[in-house]
Amino acid sequence: MTIETSPSRRAARPRFPSGRLPDPHDRSGVGATRGERTDRMGERTDRMRVLVAIPTTNQMYSGIGRAIVELSRRLGRRVEFTFALDDRDPRSLRRVWELAEPMGASMLVGPHRFEPDCVEPSNTRLPEIIEESPWDAIELVGFANAATGRAVLRHIDDRTALCYTPHDQPLWTVPMSPEQRANVAEVHRRVIERADVVLADSEAERRSLQRLSPHRLNGETLPLGCDFESFDAGPLDRPPQLLFVGDLAEIRKRFDRVIDVFSRVLERRPEYRLVVIGNRSAESADLIPEAIRTAVDLRGYVSEPELRRAYASSRSLVLLSDVEAFGLPILESLACGTPVLLGRLDTTESLFDGFPGVHFCPLDDPEGTFEVADLLLGDWRSAVASACADRRRLCAEFDWGRLADRKWRALSAAWARRNASTALGPRGGPPGLDRADAGGRPCR
Template sequence: MADLRVLADATPLLGRRTGIGRYTASLVGELASLVDLRLIGFTTRGWRELRSVAPAGARVVGPPVPARVLRSMWSRGPLPPVELLAGTSDVVHGTNFVLPPSARAGGVVTVHDLAFLDEPSEAPGLEALVRASVRRAAAVCTPTEAVADAVGTRLGVEQSKIVVTPLGVDREWFDAEPDAELRQRLPADYLLFVGADGPRKDLPGLLRALDEQLPPLVVVGPGEPGHDGRVQRIGYLPDPQLRSVVAGARALVLPSRDEGFGLPALEALACGVPVVCSDIPALREVTGGHAELFRYGDAEGLRAALHRALDAGAPEAGRTHAARFTWRACAEATLRAYRMAADR
């Protein structure tokens, strides 16, 4: 399908990459060799940067336009169509919840999770945009079957329109090792939390579960570095440093109320680190029986799961499981959605 013209929203490639930024970067890196890929950034500040981060084989198109203005217009109707900004294409892919309206192109939108329904104050106005996007889309991509079920139930999307596109694990994770220089700044043994300190991640619940027999906690994510008792925050890390910090952890902990995929859990398994996570549908699906699970919000259950993980270590089967998730497979599943959109 190299002649299929695909326009993808590449705005998540700009700035410090969160999970959606990493998804978008890895996906377009694979798609560039599979389709005629054009990338557009809905921004003014980082617009020029997109050319330097675009993968080989992809073409950056469109003028600098602020996302806020476009989202405000798109929340009221299908104008302006994206063709006015980027020219014609066969398929338009909204990689980050919002599908730009188009005059002719088939639409595909990725819905990563439904946190915007449960915590609307964290993303004002997003619900209306997502509902409009899934109505316009010929295909809706989700990272897990769990999110696919929720999208069908809570957004009213027909299952025939949904394509599950599991995320991948970069090969570098399987060879990751602790970095000696970084280790000098960290405890000799530590538990690890990776992510933003938002309500659905339940970092406070993890702090309540810690006891003196457990290693101290290292937190990687947005925010200022610093110490607070047995908790060390080290801020945002680029991917190479993040891999080293994960590889050196005694266990990675995801105490989330909700996840769309939970990529840090799979990455930790890839480098042989035990995983402890809440027993919620997406994390059960992704970890595939290779994590210690506990009931969300149960501090005693989390504490017991942490002790079990440290006693047991990480079986090699976890690495084998993680190796089944590749970005090429994600791209090929996404191509199925593109075919649905192009053939609508």
């Protein structure tokens, strides 16, 4: 793997003759860029070149990071990924390094700089990185990344496809000034307008984004996924344990609702414990009433194996957020056969309605929420058995390998639309479209 601090010498972007669909891997006449590669059978073996632009202030250990890691790994034979990041957050840089190193991918790390009207830092070298190499596509990640989005819009050329993966949330979920809020909203809208494809975490998010640009039909639903071999179903017999997974410093997670429900659970079932896992959870002891503190286990940020063990040994995950772009713990919990007490939101309902392991709660009705929890815990063995039995259908919707195939098709189609002239030639798009190397294995 290489980590570069400045891009290579600028190479001219080729222009293609009219009347045929150009091949994004054809680098004839592109100066110092690598030439076409073929195997002994004459098949093309080079890959689509995609620049992933993301500030390190995006928590790469969250669902956003997991999606980048899992999809990029599975698309490594089809796509040559390069990651452009600033140098502000060593933890996020380490997370991307752990992905990029085994893939042999490049990380282009530049100094960070904050701009007054933006909430996140910008990579000061991003304009050079964009302009000095002929990218087939740029993927912009994160809805509140106005500085990064603005740089991409200013410097992307007319042959480069733009893929926008916002993981969208309401603006109030990110602390920012009124000026920053207005700027984030405006850049977000402009990126949607320019994007060749907008990848939404849920059907509800896709509909919401479509309303910002009603004349553009560029939205596709690509949810987050799960590695069903790693997140295996846990045993049917489990200790009296509930689980919360999330960043307690985010007010949208509404840990206060979880504590309220758990307090009422203890009144009827004093043997229960609440395990709390997530970033900054250890600093949140003051949120827990003294009377129940001994029944709450604050574990903080844990390793992946420890997280999977916690899912598999719990009788239910409790997630009662005001907002979820996706809610990766919901899916991982269900994959382990663990029922979920879940707030009924447009996003979560569009993703998980119909799965028997999901027990929706009325968020603005504490009594109604407790009734759902009490009913589940009254027959928790049946609830766990139902969740375990539904793994095959869950895998069909959310297996990372199948989602990687869908992302590849979305990127290929976006590139084709961007580069097609009025009459398409015989080549239907970038090579490798029909390869199945990213596909998922049958679920167990």
